[in-house]
Amino acid sequence: MSKPHLIDLQAVKKVFYTEELETWALNNIHLRIDEGEYVSVSGPSGCGKSTLLSVMGLLSSFNEGHYFLNGTEVSALGEVEQARVRNRDIGFIFQAFNLIGEMNVFENVELPLTFRDDLSKKQRHAMVVEALEQVDMGHRQKHAPSELSGGQQQRVAIARALAGHPKVLLADEPTGNLDSANADMVMELLSKLHGNGSTIVMVTHDPRSAEHAKRKVSLFDGKLVDDCRQVQPMLAAIEG
Amino acid sequence: MMSNFWFDLRYAMRLLRRALSHSLLCAMVVALSVGLALFVFVMDYSIAYKPLPFPGADRWVSIQIAGKPTESAEPRLDAYTYQELLNRRRNVDYIGAFTSREAVLSEGEESNPLRAAAITPGLLAAMHVAPRLGRLFDEHDGQVTSAPAVILSYDSWQKYFAADPAIIGKQIRINAQPTQVVGVMPKGFYAFQDYELWFPLAMSPIASPQDSKLRVSAFARKRAGVSGVDILNEIQPIVQDVNKRYPGVYDAHRSAELFPAFRIYSHENMPIIAVSGFIAIAILLLGVMNISMIFYARLLERSRELALRSALGSTRRRLLRQCLLESALIVAIGVVVGIAFAELGVQWGQSIRDFPSRVLATGMPWDYPQLRPVDIFIGIFAAIVVWLASTLVPAMRMSRQDAAKVIGGTGKGATAGGRSRTATALVGVQLVISCLLLVICASLVLAVSGEVSKPRGVHVDGMYVTSDPTTFTSRYADAKARNNYWTDLERAITQRLPGSETAFATAVPTRPDDFPVAIEGRQAAFNESTLKLPVTVVSDNYFALMGIAKVSGRFFDGTDASDGLQVAVVDEELARRYWPGQDPVGKRIQFDPASNGPWLTVIGVASHVASEPYGGEKGVIYRSLRQAAPSAFQVIVRASQRPGDLASAIREAAYTVDRDLPLHNIQSLNDLLAALDIGYVSIVPVFSAIVAITVLLAGSGLFGMISRSVVQRTQEIGIRRALGSTKARVRNIFMRKAAIYLGITMVGGILGIVITSLLTSVIPNALSHMILVIAGVIVVMFLVVFSASYLPTRRAISLEPGDALRYE
Incomplete structure (x- = not known):
């Protein structure tokens, strides 16, 4: 039996309704991502990049289609199971870092691990230290986020995403709030992680960042218009 | 599992410390509402629900008679x-x-x-x-x-x-x-x-x-x-x-009524007990709404953090736990302080019960209030109800928010309409409850304080009195023996307390008992067969000692011999009622007509002496001590000696005259009257405290809610101004809403009047200050509602429209 795709979106549609208007944020998306891939998702503002990432991260539901993660149809799971998948299989990296100001670096990284009941405090500690070492932030464990530079904050956020050993890292404009030097540092870190076997899906509108990915996917008006391993003819996609 | 809990708890404590003033405000709201409710519960229970301590006490009923x-x-x-x-x-x-x-x-x-x-x-x-x-x-x-x-x-x-x-x-x-x-x-x-x-x-x-x-x-x-x-x-x-x-x-x-035996003396207070119970619940509700809004505002500030937790894999249950944990800590602090407040209140209640017990020497009253362990559990239970009612709904709302929208910042304004409607409804309910409480409590405070502070019409300072009548023993069956006893006792007291003056009466001033009487020629007009009027028997010098002035005729003197014409003095209130426009001197009153009692000729009119609170101003009939020679009496002494010395001197004097007739419990007249009035007097501080707490809760809660709802519309203000609206037009929108809120206060006011009117059986003048009360409540609510609407509106319209549009 062949190994299932890590992410398998089949004919996913998501529509936003306003009073007299329906807007297709995702329109018949077919997308498969295998373990170990580094995929960038790009496109103009409002094309549905972030919505696609939210759907993949189980932060948003969709109207039609199927979503399989590692062979399991996760879109059909209940709230608790979805939370479990988010916690164990997915690691999020946000544009705005989203560190909690009232927690120090260690606690921020530890936070998703506290949502698991199968880890002892000692195990959590080891996993946090390991994740922080991976992003070279082991020496800043007791610092508050406000004491760190933007690049350092994003590295902590990446450590938080990595700490639970997720199957896939979902990064939403990870360099959007950083200067070019810090942006380069973060992209190098993601490349290193990919080199170590991590699967990464990154939304970006920055072509320089997109260059780091091995596979480039483009969206336009909620449709997939470009993919080096396209799952459907481009023409069909355009015609909807 | 436990370590996860400690992780959440540590974080909740950190949040609590970070927003210390906010946390203390919440804790204080919990403390005031739970403390007051618990205090009222303990007092109500002790007065009206405490069972008597013998087996099968619940099967006993008190048979009472309404004349x-x-x-x-x-x-x-x-x-x-x-x-x-x-x-x-x-x-x-x-x-x-x-x-x-x-x-x-x-x-x-x-x-x-x-x-x-x-x-x-x-x-x-x-x-x-x-x-x-x-x-x-x-x-x-x-x-x-x-x-x-x-x-x-x-x-x-x-x-x-x-x-x-x-x-x-x-x-x-x-x-x-x-x-x-x-x-x-x-x-x-x-x-x-x-x-x-x-x-x-x-x-x-x-x-x-x-x-x-x-x-x-x-x-x-x-x-x-x-x-x-x-x-x-x-x-x-x-x-x-x-x-x-x-x-x-x-x-x-005349009819019989039955009451549970434990309510033998308190059944008359049931309307007050019921209303105070209602007030306690209303205060709790006010507290719940207040804290609910504060917690909701607090959770809104944490919406991004909560969305992030959701994104990182926190379940909804776990999010709820995190939200509830912070408020649980605040409520825990609040309930500890609240129970301490309740204990202080109960101690005050004990002092209120101790004072008359000591002054009147009645021993330990059965309704002595005590904060029992079960009351503390009830307080904790009430706090848990406050906690869940105030936090669960906002926490559930926050746990259901769209994490992607919040993190992505695309949810701005999406739920504003719903929030606004909820806030308006909450403001309305809070206004109604606040007005209701203010109307009831302020009416009672004004009515009762007016009644208990009315001029007594007698000298009180420097006067000492035996709190209970002394009853003659069988040795004094003869009226002459009794008259001799009084003469001897007065002399003995004067010897021990030089400069003192001693009088005798069958009742303390303001508290004469009612006796059946008939007024000559007035039977038809007053249905005299059952007419009962206050009668007190006094010695000749009583009027001068008590500072009661002569209005007409004369007072008793040595010419009123025991075997001579039976005489009476009436006060001006009684004269006005029964001989309006006439001089009562020379009129006749029959004492105890059913037993064919003596006819008394009125010889004088005395100035009015007030009755006990809510005793009804019926006036008073005085009889001569020498002529009536009652079988029981009280001693009234005016002296300048220290109270302790004075009491022992009077007791010693009585002992020398007759060791078997000790004088009971000598107290200052001031203390005695205060002890007799304590039931009504204690209403004033309790309901004043409720007024103060209501103003505090309503003021902070309403101000917070209304001003927050205005601030939330800052962007809308920016849009309106960008589209060409003037500042005045924008201001008018919010002022119109404030006027609607004030209209809602009238609903609370009307409900307050209805409930207050139910209390007139206990506090007959409860409605007498209603216009003043309603005006006061409207002024307070006006100040709260308009300042909460005007100040943030002014701030919002002072922003450049562009700044208002970017306002978060």
């Missing part, structure tokens, strides 16, 4: 009616009675008044309480010819007889006669009042109501399966039959 339909029922049943009930009962398991009696215990050189009651012989046995020593009374003890016998309370056995184990059978000197101790009751035994000694109540059969002036507190014990209504249906026809047979003695509409 007229307009009068409230009292636990004073005349001996004849009691005899009829006793003889004609069919389904009532047991009927018994007691009446307070004086008991002076003379041992060696000391005489001590004891709190005593005469009880029907079978009463203690019917309570199923075994004596600690000796026996209970039997039917033989209740016969008039039986040798005097008493049962001692545990405390009096300890205090006066050093717990003598051989006390049973001993003769002790009570009321100047040898009396045998037949029993000692167990420790803590309490039968309706805190008595120190019990006599058997000897009641010989009487042929008509006029044959006995005895009044008793009567009780019935229900048989299993028999309801209070069944008993009432049985005794009511008996009472009505007695009324019919003796129309000159009883009002035709």
Whole structure:
């Protein structure tokens, strides 16, 4: 039996309704991502990049289609199971870092691990230290986020995403709030992680960042218009 | 699992510390609402729900009589009616009675008044309480010819007889006669009042109501399966039959009423108890809404963090736990402080109960309030209700928010409409509850404080009085002997307290008892057959001593001989009522017409002396001490000596005149009147505190809610201004809403008037200050609502439209 795709979106549609208007944020998306891939998702503002990432991260539901993660149809799971998948299989990296100001670096990284009941405090500690070492932030464990530079904050956020050993890292404009030097540092870190076997899906509108990915996917008006391993003819996609 | 919990708890504590002032505000709201509700609960329970401490106490009912339909029922049943009930009962398991009696215990050189009651012989046995020593009374003890016998309370056995184990059978000197101790009751035994000694109540059969002036507190014990209504249906026809047979003695509409035995003295307060219970719940509700809004605002500030937690894999349950944990800590602090507040309140309540017990020497009242462990559990339970009611809904809303929208920042304004409607509804409910509470409580405070502070019309400062009447012993059967006693006592007091003045009366000023009287020529006009007016018997110098002025005629003097013309003085209030526009001097009043009592000729009119609070200003009739020679009296002394020295000097003086007639409990008149008025006086601080707490809760809650709802619309203000609206037009939108809120206050005001009107049976003038109260409430609400609307609106419209549009 062949190994299932890590992410398998089949004919996913998501529509936003306003009073007299329906807007297709995702329109018949077919997308498969295998373990170990580094995929960038790009496109103009409002094309549905972030919505696609939210759907993949189980932060948003969709109207039609199927979503399989590692062979399991996760879109059909209940709230608790979805939370479990988010916690164990997915690691999020946000544009705005989203560190909690009232927690120090260690606690921020530890936070998703506290949502698991199968880890002892000692195990959590080891996993946090390991994740922080991976992003070279082991020496800043007791610092508050406000004491760190933007690049350092994003590295902590990446450590938080990595700490639970997720199957896939979902990064939403990870360099959007950083200067070019810090942006380069973060992209190098993601490349290193990919080199170590991590699967990464990154939304970006920055072509320089997109260059780091091995596979480039483009969206336009909620449709997939470009993919080096396209799952459907481009023409069909355009015609909807 | 536990370490996860500690992780969340640590974080919640950190948030609590970070927003310390906000946390303290929330904790204070919880403390005030829970503390006040708990205090009211404890007071209400002790007054109206505390069961009496003997087996099967719930089966006992107090039989009370309302002399007229307009009068409230009292636990004073005349001996004849009691005899009829006793003889004609069919389904009532047991009927018994007691009446307070004086008991002076003379041992060696000391005489001590004891709190005593005469009880029907079978009463203690019917309570199923075994004596600690000796026996209970039997039917033989209740016969008039039986040798005097008493049962001692545990405390009096300890205090006066050093717990003598051989006390049973001993003769002790009570009321100047040898009396045998037949029993000692167990420790803590309490039968309706805190008595120190019990006599058997000897009641010989009487042929008509006029044959006995005895009044008793009567009780019935229900048989299993028999309801209070069944008993009432049985005794009511008996009472009505007695009324019919003796129309000159009883009002035709005199009726019996039944109350649970533990409510013997408190049933009249039930409207106040019910309203205060309602107020406690309303205050809790106010607190819940207040905290709910504060917590919701707090959670809104944390919406991004909560969305992030969701994105990182937190389940909704875990999010809820995190939200609830912070508020749980705040509520925990609040409940500890609230219970401390309640305890302070209860201690105040205890002092309010202690004061009259000490001044009136009535012993420990049964309704002595105490904060029991179960009350603390109730307080904690109330706090848990406050916690869940205030946090669960906002927390659930926050746990259901769209994490992607919040993190992506695309959800701005999406739920504003819903939030705005919720906030408007909450403001409306809070306004109604606040106005309702303010109207009820402020009305009561103004009404009662006006009544208790009315001028008494007598000198009070520097006056001392015996708190209970002293009853003459059988040695003083002759009126002359009594007159000689007063003369001797006055002389003895003056010798020990030079410069003092002593007077005698049968009642303290403002508290004369009502007696049946007839006013000559006025029977038809006043239905004189049952007319009862306040009558007090006073010595000649009473008026001068008490500072009561002569309006016309003269006061009593030496010419009013005991065998001469029987005379009376009336006060100007009574004169105005019964002889309007006439001079009462020379008019006649018959005292106790049913017993063919003496006709008294009015010789003078005295200035008005106020009645007790809500006693009804009926005026007063004074009789001459020399002529009436009453069987009981109180001593009033004006002196400048220190109270302690003065009391002992008066006691010593009485002891030298007759050791078997000790003067009871000498107190300053100020304290005595304050103790008698304490029930009403204590209403003022309690309801004032509720007014203050309501203003605080309503003020902070409404200001927070309204101003927040305006601030949330800052972007909308920017849009309106960008589209060309003037500042004035924008301001008017919010001012119009403020006016609607004020309209809602009227709903609360009307409900408040309705509930206050239910209290007029207890506080007759409860509605008398309503216009002032409503005006005051409107002013307070106006200040809160308009300042909460105007200030943030002004701030929002002072922003550049561009800044307002970017406002978060």
